[in-house]
Amino acid sequence: MNAVRKFIVAMLVVLGLGIVFFIGYFVKSNANLKHDxxxxxxxxxxxxxxxxxxxxxxxxxxxxxxxxxxxxxxxxxxxxxxxxxxxxxxxxxxxxxxxxxxxxxxxxxxxxxxxxxxxxxxxxxxxxxxxxxxxxxxxxxxxxxxxxxxxxxxxxxxxxxxxxxxxxxxxxxxxxxxxxxxxxxxxxxxxxxxxxxxxKSSTGGLKFLSPFICFLVSLGAAIAFCIVNLSKKAGKDTTTASTYSDGNAKELDRRDIFIRKEVTSVTIQSSSGDSGGSGGGGGHGGGGSHF
Missing domain, CATH: 3.10.310.50 (Diaminopimelate Epimerase; Chain A, domain 1)
Structure with a gap:
């Protein structure tokens, strides 16, 4: 498989992921809006x-x-x-x-x-x-x-x-x-x-992206991937084994020298409490602004 075909396959894979995100958006949204x-x-x-x-x-x-x-x-x-x-x-x-x-x-x-x-x-x-x-x-x-x-x-x-x-x-x-x-x-x-x-989202921290945005991001990533990798392939190797050596170099010594040993210990504090953000139950949350 030549380089161009590989890039086409890679682009299709990325676009496929975009379609998956597109479908997942609707599935997740509908699931989150289900209620008694x-x-x-x-x-x-x-x-x-x-x-x-x-x-x-x-x-x-x-x-x-x-x-x-x-x-x-x-x-x-x-x-x-x-x-x-x-x-x-x-x-x-x-x-x-x-x-x-x-x-x-x-x-x-x-x-x-x-x-x-x-x-x-x-x-x-x-x-x-x-x-x-x-x-x-x-x-x-x-x-x-x-x-x-x-x-x-x-x-x-x-x-x-x-x-x-x-x-x-x-x-x-x-x-x-x-x-x-x-x-x-x-x-x-x-x-x-x-x-x-x-x-429609499961958590309130990030904005829930629209499927159209997900598709555009995937398409942009695929195009960028192809451009970058095709430009890399455009260049040819200009160095060989003889570029920096005449072939007569010899290995004089082979040893591993142990310089020093340094050990760093870190104490990790653990807690059984939950430090998460806003959650269901309890009192109220919210936010406001001047107008």
Missing amino acids: ARNNTECKTNERVFDYADKLSDSEEETLRGEIAELEDKVGMDFVVVTMDQYTDLSEYDADAVSYDIESNTKDIAEKICDYYRFGWEEWPAGTYLDGRDASTSVVIVANWQENDGYVYLCTAGKAKKRISDSKATSITEYGGKILRSDTLGAFERMMSRTETAM
């Missing part, structure tokens, strides 16, 4: 849109409710949107709308709303978080319009906490926050779309 029917009997409301700051029109609220219902059924989690400002009465949730620290305040409000209504797809499992129960699978987004600032926070719980890392939650709010003031409905739709994509 909703069985949370503790949730106190069917409402998913709390437009306290009146940032959405009536028709936009209805549109958003319909899109949320589709997302919940597809992903298997409760999804809630809240708008508020400094005039919003949050006494029902034992929270205050006005605070000098908008970031921690918005985070606290999102968690309290989730806990108050007991949002979640499944029954809240036994645990140690709230009244002996761990939070169930849900996402609560609170967009906080203060007088001179704005902050949007995405609160995660249950499986959503495991699959959407805190850094990923922050990037989702940044993406939606770019248009939150000019197109509030569009901003929430952006965050919903990114949330759905994140829920």
